[in-house]
Amino acid sequence: MASLTSPFLDSPQLDLRRRPKLYPKTKAPLQSIKVKATSSSDPLLLKAARGETVSRPPAWMMRQAGRYMQSYKELAIKHPSFRQRSETVDLIVEITLQPWKAFKPDGVILFSDILTPLPAIGVPFDISDSKGPVIHDPVQSEKCIERLRPIDFEKVSFVGESLRILRNEIGKDATLLGFVGAPWTIGTYIVEGGSTKTYQTIKSMCYTAPHILRALLSHLTKAISEYIIYQVNSGAQCIQIFDSWGGQLPPHVWETWSKPYIKQIVSEVKKECPDVPLVLYINGNGGLLERMVDTGVDVIGLDWTVDMADGRRRLGDKIGIQGNVDPALLFSPLPVLTEDIHRVVKAAGPTGHILNLGHGVLVGTPEEAVAHFFDVTRSLRYESLFEGFTLEPELEPVS
DSSP, rough: OTTTTTTTOOOOSSOOSSSSSSOTTTTTTGSOOOOBBOOOOOHHHHHHTBBBBSSSBBBBTOSSTTTTTTHHHHHHSOOOOOOHHHHHHHHHHHHHHHHHHHHHOEEEEOOTTTTTGGGGGGGOEEETTTTEEOOOOOOEEEEEEHHHHOOOOGGGGGHHHHHHHHHHTTTTTTEEEEEEOHHHHHHHHHTTTOSSOOHHHHHHHHHSSHHHHHHHHHHHHHHHHHHHHHHHHHHHHHEEETTTTGSSSSSHHHHHHTTHHHHHHHHHHHHHTTTOOEEOOTTTTTTTTTHHGGGSSSSSOOOTTSHHHHHHHHOSSSSHHHHHHHHHGGSOOOOHHHHHHHHHHHHHOSSSSSEEESOOOOOOOOOHHHHHHHHHHHOOOOHHHHTTEEEEOOOOOOO
């Protein structure tokens, strides 16, 4: 294992001119940095997401429960249907807790799927082993819009029950995360009838049937807002919004067809749950970072293709940041993974950072590497990593 005191501040791999400016201050403790302080007993990740002072970066991984874990593979043999695994309370709880018991991450995210609430709004779907999600009646006309209905929480009661059990299981030792898909991303599945590599139909609708697409996205916005509030009321302490396919849009098109609906969701949720942090993750968001800031979310997740130092520089220090170790590095020698964790943490700065991968855990990832990721993170301390340095107090996003 590589030393945790490697002098990365002097490393050519980390150009401090490309990250928030750091100024040496003689005998200045880290605590002198002006951030929100709290004496709360809330878990570490929740504090960091709110911008409060923490001693180290909290960490969790997207897709941290699932196909790379031997315990999950064994369970999946007994229960081969993904829908069953993700819609049965006992199985949801067991799968969600598998990585918690094995690695003790700072965030425990509900084992579910972004399409889970679709039947509750009148859009049934299946999951094919070969094709993934399949929606047999894509929504592409006004008549299809008329079939949509307000979200029926009885049809997603397993989500609420699972969250209540999980919150009780983990207590204050970790933050319980819920999640949803953003309207554009959910809309791509509903319009295309499943997964797509081209997004041809829904992109065409932006120009050939904009009134139908607006009606669909507006309906999804209301349902997703209510679904988030339902998750929070059931025990979720932080919510991640996945606009997984938002990065497939040109930035100016994302501004029209995704951003306004995300902003509306954030606004509605903040009215009911003002203290619950919201995280926005877009795969391929390098061209969207500055545009994501005023969505109103508390934290922006970076994928691994964005340099963390550049991301922090572009976003400023008034918004939280999450990410962004390359998932493929978990197949590398452990000292290499250690070094990259240090690089990312130093580039992100000592406040408002949640360590994560830049995408989900890959199939086949060694569990030893996942354990190492969390072990290294738990050993970090901002006080030693940033000794003698403080963040420039008024760092603004790059215009």
